Every structure is written in C-alpha cells, then in structure tokens.
Amino acid sequence: MELWAPDTTDKETRMSTWTDVAAMDDIFEGAAIGVAAGDRDIAVYKTEAGELFATDNICSHGHARLCDGFLEGHEIECPFHQGRFDIRTGEATLEPCVDAIRSYPIRIEGARVLVQVTA
Numbered sequence: 001m002e003l004w005a006p007d008t009t010d011k012e013t014r015m016s017t018w019t020d021v022a023a024m025d026d027i028f029e030g031a032a033i034g035v036a037a038g039d040r041d042i043a044v045y046k047t048e049a050g051e052l053f054a055t056d057n058i059c060s061h062g063h064a065r066l067c068d069g070f071l072e073g074h075e076i077e078c079p080f081h082q083g084r085f086d087i088r089t090g091e092a093t094l095e096p097c098v099d100a101i102r103s104y105p106i107r108i109e110g111a112r113v114l115v116q117v118t119a
Ligand code: FES
Pocket: 059, 060, 061, 062, 063, 064, 078, 079, 080, 081, 082, 083, 084, 096, 097
C-alpha cells in the first residue's frame, strides 16, 4: 500500500536555491564582481557601507557586464553607455536603460556570500 503525505515544502523553497557564489573577502567596498549561479550571470555588489546586493550582471540595454561598471551609492553605472540601475531593486534609473534587471536575495553564512536564484 502506498502512503500519501502532503508536500509541506512551501512553493518558494521548492523553486529556489541558495547558491554559494563568493567569499566575503572577494568583494571590496564600493565594487562589484561577476559570479555564476546556475546558468545565471550575476553581479554582486558591496557598497561603501558594506551592504551586499545582487542583480543580473548583463545590462538590459546592451550586452555590457555591470560588474565592470562604476558603483556609486546604490546605483551601478553601465560601462558602455552610462545608463544606471538601482542595485537594491534592479530598476533602471538613468537612460538609455529603461528596462529593469532582476535583483536577487543575498545573505552571508560565515565568510561566504549566498545568492537565492528562483526558477
Ligand atoms: S549597454 Fe548598458 S547602457 Fe548601453
């Protein structure tokens, strides 16, 4: 006889994973690095205040890598045409960027940085 048990795993847990992407020491204040999480190219930022954020690494205007851009406060400036995004939300804040990029939850475990990628 087959037993049935309800799936008590919430939907977010089933469809997302936390991925270890870097050591805390890999990221300098006021800078960004590019990392891979699954098949995603993600930029991880550390502000001058030591806050961490993660967004898509590819600019929505072209194919520039945002980790090569200039981080100022909570904005990343694209290295190609100087469009900007808010790294907290992924919202485009300066043209020619108009389409948002994805932002990702981020957390620290010990000395490691983890990013949550949702399918
Ligand atoms: S490629 Fe980023 S602003 Fe054009």
